[in-house]
Amino acid sequence: MDVGLFSQYVMNGLMLGMMYALVAVGFTLFFGVMDIINFSHGDVLTVGAFAGLATYLGLVEIGVSWPPAQVAIVLAVAIVCTAGLGAIVAKYLVLPLKDAPALNTLLLTLMLGTVLHEAIRLFYPLGANPQRFPSLLPTDAYTFGNFTLRIDNMMLLLAGTAVIVGIHLLINKTKLGLAIRAVAQDSETAKTMGINFTLIVLITFAIGSGLAAFAGILHGLYYSEINFAMGLLLGVIGFSSAIVGGLGNIYGAIIGGFLFAALQTIGVLAMPFASAYKDVFAFGVIILIMAWRPTGLIREKISERV
Amino acid sequence: MRRARSLLASLLPGLVSAAGVTVYVILLMSVESQAGVVALLAAGVLAVLAAARFGAVARVARAFAEQENYLNLMVILAVLAVTGFFYEDHFVLLMVTTVIVYVIACLGLNLQFGYSGVLNFAGAAFFGIGCYTAAVLTMNTPVPHLVVLLAGGVMAAVIGSLLILPVLRTRSHYSAVVTIAFSLLFKIFLEVNDTLGGPQGLRVAGMNVLGWEFNDDIEIGEDFEAAFYVSYAVVGLILLVLAFALVRRLERSWIGLNMDAVRLDETAAACFGLSIVRWKITAFTLGNFLIGVAGAFYAMMIGFIAPTNFTFGDSLILVSIVLLGGMGNPWGLVVATVILIIVPEKLQAIQEYRFLLFAALVILILLFRPAGLLPRQLRTYLPGWQPR
Numbered sequence: 001m002d003v004g005l006f007s008q009y010v011m012n013g014l015m016l017g018m019m020y021a022l023v024a025v026g027f028t029l030f031f032g033v034m035d036i037i038n039f040s041h042g043d044v045l046t047v048g049a050f051a052g053l054a055t056y057l058g059l060v061e062i063g064v065s066w067p068p069a070q071v072a073i074v075l076a077v078a079i080v081c082t083a084g085l086g087a088i089v090a091k092y093l094v095l096p097l098k099d100a101p102a103l104n105t106l107l108l109t110l111m112l113g114t115v116l117h118e119a120i121r122l123f124y125p126l127g128a129n130p131q132r133f134p135s136l137l138p139t140d141a142y143t144f145g146n147f148t149l150r151i152d153n154m155m156l157l158l159a160g161t162a163v164i165v166g167i168h169l170l171i172n173k174t175k176l177g178l179a180i181r182a183v184a185q186d187s188e189t190a191k192t193m194g195i196n197f198t199l200i201v202l203i204t205f206a207i208g209s210g211l212a213a214f215a216g217i218l219h220g221l222y223y224s225e226i227n228f229a230m231g232l233l234l235g236v237i238g239f240s241s242a243i244v245g246g247l248g249n250i251y252g253a254i255i256g257g258f259l260f261a262a263l264q265t266i267g268v269l270a271m272p273f274a275s276a277y278k279d280v281f282a283f284g285v286i287i288l289i290m291a292w293r294p295t296g297l298i299r300e301k302i303s304e305r306v
Numbered sequence: 307m308r309r310a311r312s313l314l315a316s317l318l319p320g321l322v323s324a325a326g327v328t329v330y331v332i333l334l335m336s337v338e339s340q341a342g343v344v345a346l347l348a349a350g351v352l353a354v355l356a357a358a359r360f361g362a363v364a365r366v367a368r369a370f371a372e373q374e375n376y377l378n379l380m381v382i383l384a385v386l387a388v389t390g391f392f393y394e395d396h397f398v399l400l401m402v403t404t405v406i407v408y409v410i411a412c413l414g415l416n417l418q419f420g421y422s423g424v425l426n427f428a429g430a431a432f433f434g435i436g437c438y439t440a441a442v443l444t445m446n447t448p449v450p451h452l453v454v455l456l457a458g459g460v461m462a463a464v465i466g467s468l469l470i471l472p473v474l475r476t477r478s479h480y481s482a483v484v485t486i487a488f489s490l491l492f493k494i495f496l497e498v499n500d501t502l503g504g505p506q507g508l509r510v511a512g513m514n515v516l517g518w519e520f521n522d523d524i525e526i527g528e529d530f531e532a533a534f535y536v537s538y539a540v541v542g543l544i545l546l547v548l549a550f551a552l553v554r555r556l557e558r559s560w561i562g563l564n565m566d567a568v569r570l571d572e573t574a575a576a577c578f579g580l581s582i583v584r585w586k587i588t589a590f591t592l593g594n595f596l597i598g599v600a601g602a603f604y605a606m607m608i609g610f611i612a613p614t615n616f617t618f619g620d621s622l623i624l625v626s627i628v629l630l631g632g633m634g635n636p637w638g639l640v641v642a643t644v645i646l647i648i649v650p651e652k653l654q655a656i657q658e659y660r661f662l663l664f665a666a667l668v669i670l671i672l673l674f675r676p677a678g679l680l681p682r683q684l685r686t687y688l689p690g691w692q693p694r
Contacts, residue, residue, distance in 0.1 A: 037479050093669070100676050102478050103425065107629055108672045110622055114665035122659065232618065236486055243483040276498035283491035290484050291472035 004146025006269075013265035014258075015153060015222055018160035021257030022215035023238025024245065025167060026208035028253040031242070032184035033204045036094060036105045041212055042235015043113035044082050044089075048213025049133070049226045050120055052078035056134055071136045078213040086209025087202045095201065113231065120228040130227040133220035156218055163214055164254060170207075171250060180204055184248060240286050246296030255297065260286070319362070320369035320377040328384040331644075332391050334652060335398045343652050367683070381640075382547060389539045399535030400607075405647050406542040407604045410549045412627045412639045414596030417553060420634035420682075421562060422589035423569030424473060428485040429624035431492035432462040432594045434616030436601020437510070438502060441611055444511035451513045451606065455545070458602025459595040466594035470587055489618045496613035507612025510605045513538070538607045545603060549596055553636055558685060565589055626668050632678030641679055 023045060030038040055077040059070055093112060097105050121127045137152035171177040182190040183200045191197050219234070220226045241260045245252025263285050267278030289297070334346050357363050369377065385402070392398040411433055418424045426432075436458035443454045472484045497505050556562050567575040568585045576582055605611050627646055631638025650660040671678070 031479070037482070093673070096673060097676075100672075103419070103629070104672050104676055106479075106482065107622075107625060108669055111626070111665040111668045111672075114619075114622075114661055115669070118659075118662040118665065122662065233490070236490060236618070240483050240487055243480055247479060277495070279494045280491050280498070283487040283494075286487050287469070287472050287484055287491075290476055290480060290487075294472075294475040294477070294480055296480070 002146055004144060007144075007147040009265050009269060011147075011149070011153065013261045014157060015261075016264065017258035017261030018157060019215050019218055019222075019234070019257075020237055020241050020260050021164065021254040022160065022211050022218070023234055024241035024253035024257045025164070025250055026211045027239050027242035028245070028248055028250055029180075029204050029208040031247045033180060033187075033201050034090075034094060034098070036102065037109065037239065038089070038094065038205075038208075039106060039109040039235060039239070040089060040113035040116060041109075041208070041238065042231035042233075043116040044085060044209050044231070045212040045216040045219075045234055046120060046226070046228060046231035047085060047116055047216075048078045048082040048209075049216030049220045049230070050124060050127075050131075050228075051081040051213070052217045052220065053131055053133060053226065054124075056136070067136050067138075074136070075214065075217055078217055079210040082213035082216075083206035083210040086205040086207075086212075089209075090202050090205035091198075094205070095198065113235065117228045117231055124228070127228055130225050133224050133226050135221065135224055137221060152221065156222060160214075160218060163211070167207075167211070168250065176203065240283070244286055244289050244296055246298035249296075249298045252296055252298040259297075316369060317376055318369070319365040321380060323362075323366045323369075324377065324380040324384050328387050331388055331648075334648070335388070335392060335395075335401075337652075340654065347649065347653075378550075382543065385539075385543055389536060389543075393536055396535055399539055401648055401651055403535060403539045403542050403607060404604075405643050406539070406546050407600050407607075408624070408627065408643045408647060409640055410542075410546055410600035410603075411597045412624055412631075412643060413549050413553045413636060414593035414600070415624055415628050416593075416634065416636060416639060417556070417565075417589050417596070418593035419569075420628060421557065421565040421569060422586055424586050424590050424593075425478070425482050426485050426590070426593065427482060427618070427621050427625060428469075428489035428492065429597060430616045430618070430620035431489045432466060432597040433601040433604070433620075433624075434492060434496070434611075434613075435462040435465050436598035436603075437605035437611045437615070438496075438508065439598070440602035440605040441508040441510040442502075444606065445509065454606070455599050455602045458605075459597075459599035462598025462601065463591045463595040466590060470590060473590060474583055474586055486618065489621050493613050493617055496616070503612075505613060507610060510609050510611060512609060513541070513603075513606040535607075538603075542603060542607075545599065549599075550636060553596075557634075557636075561585075561588070562685070630668065630671055630678055632680045632682055634682040635678070635680050638678055638680035638682070 023041065026041050027037065030036060030041070052074045055074045056070060059065075059073060064070060064073070089109075089112065093108060094105065097108060135152065137155050139150060139152055141148050141150045143149075169177075171180060179190070179195050179200050180203075182193065182195055183197060183204075187197055190200075215234075216226070219230065237260055238257070241256030242253045243256070244259060245254070245256030260282060263282040264278045267281035271277060271281070330346075330350060334343070334350075337343050337346055354363070357366075385406075389399065389402060392402075411429060414432075415426060415429050418426045439458040439461040440454050443449045443457055444451065449457065469484060469488055473481050476484060496502060502508065556565075564575070564580050565585050565588075567578070567580055568582050572582055623646065627639060627642045630646070631640070631642035646664070650664065653660070
């Protein structure tokens with residue numbers, strides 16, 4: 001295999017890893033503050049992507065045709081939509097089930113995901129068909145042998161990195177981040193210290209869901225196509241990544257996301273005769289990792305109270 | 307004489323309710339018009355609510371608890387009555403048998419997380435293993451079909467045992483990901499694997515037991531002819547009775563008690579000397595076995611299987627049935643399955659919206675009745691024993 005083709009695979013793997021990591025960070029944030037798995041996350045991503053697409057069509061309708069403005073408005077609307085959706089989900093569906101068994105919350109959010117993507121399928125115009133996503137970024141490309149470096153892919157990667165760094169700073173350097181970490185560590189103590197628990201949970205859900213919208217737009221721009229069912233697989237992969245990294249740990253989620261993309265890429269590279277099996281391979285390795293490290297690569301600190 | 311009378315008195319609520327439900331189901335199945343279906347469903351919901359309001363539901367529940375053996379027999383008769391009433395109607399019989407198959411599979415899941423707390427989000431995958439085993443064995447080998455049923459279960463249990471190590475070592479959310487990953491892996495594997503038919507799927511031979519061809523219509527004499535599904539319904543019912551009895555006996559025995567202890571508090575159970583590993587493995591394997599048997603039977607009845615039948619969404623439907631019915635309550639399963647399978651089939655008007663409505667229904671139930679439709683009762687060791 002020559003270097004050019006290899007770089008192409010690496011580039012593709014990095015893009016996938018970026019999307020998975022963004023989704024996984026959402027999962028891990030939710031788990032941090034509430035100790036729950038929000039399985040509707042993948043479908044919130046779909047909602048974000050469709051909200052972005054609808055905004056774009058609306059912008060074209062009213063005559064905004066300058067691409068940078070389009071990108072900015074599409075992103076802003078999609079993120080605001082899903083952030084609101086995330087906060088509503090937290091307020092009316094997740095918080096009421098705070099004391100219920102974990103399985104109930106898991107199932108509730110899974111069903112919510114079904115509601116979301118079914119609603120898109122039924123109520124978005126021609127929602128059952130894949131939708132073409134416009135390419136809003138410059139599509140110039142530089143060719144080095146077999147390797148084609150596209151400007152838009154580069155921009156997407158940089159933007160994704162910037163968002164992840166931003167989340168890192170938000171969590172570690174701001175007062176809001178301190179409150180989120182406090183709630184994650186011990187919500188009872190955080191409450192006695194005067195932290196508004198409900199508000200922090202809502203904000204965390206809004207942030208996580210906003211990230212999902214960003215990942216959704218990224219997905220749309222990269223593949224130029226979105227469909228109503230794309231959230232399920234992305235959600236499960238993001239969840240697996242968060243779990244493999246170690247729930248509640250943002251860096252674990254990022255590592256997990258890139259690890260999963262790496263596994264898929266390796267699956268293609270190492271078994272070119274059976275590249276269709278790349279997902280089988282990736283999920284198989286995930287199961288093995290779970291057997292080896294039951295609480296993820298970066299271990300969750302568990303102390304059992306009896 | 308007096309004993310007989312008091313027996314009858316305690317049986318009466320159960321008998322009346324069983325007869326009422328049978329008539330209701332027959333009515334529901336025979337109604338063709340959408341307005342009729344909606345009206346009947348509304349009437350059913352109102353009747354149950356009214357019965358609950360006036361304490362009739364509690365009386366029925368007591369009758370079932372006190373006289374379980376007689377009333378089990380009544381329920382079997384009720385299913386036979388429905389089957390007999392629609393002896394020519396392929397569609398209705400298919401639905402009845404599908405319900406039976408789903409109940410068997412959900413009994414397996416119920417063993418796993420209803421009793422022992424082992425999460426399994428790959429129910430449809432194990433069901434699929436049973437189906438594919440049946441397909442391969444019936445089309446390529448002369449293995450007797452009753453053995454094929456067992457083989458489907460054994461295969462599901464054996465493949466499931468690959469997951470035992472990760473499932474045992476992980477907890478709650480972490481163990482959920484193991485089975486979810488397996489569920490996705492299984493479906494993708496089937497789609498890309500050519501020897502097992504790929505996305506097109508496989509054909510499965512119809513059941514044949516000792517020369518009795520299940521796929522031929524039953525003809526007795528000149529003018530009586532019944533749909534071939536009657537054979538499947540009857541054999542399915544026999545399988546269901548066996549599975550139900552097994553689960554019920556297990557629940558009532560020391561094994562069930564140990565499983566409950568493991569689910570409720572692993573640490574405490576271990577302190578009392580129970581082997582957590584042993585009971586989790588038992589429940590997981592036995593549960594997968596039941597699911598696999600159900601799958602093998604279903605494949606032979608349907609005659610054709612494809613990977614799209616075994617998606618993660620289907621696993622979710624199985625899990626929702628267990629949760630809706632009330633975790634750990636086999637009777638709840640029956641009720642939940644009937645509702646979830648038959649209502650969408652009958653309400654063609656909502657066919658398009660059924661996943662949406664169904665998901666919304668589960669959300670509402672989780673929010674407002676988290677213990678399920680029929681919450682599990684305290685176990686009764688002796689018929690008629692009442693907790694004080």
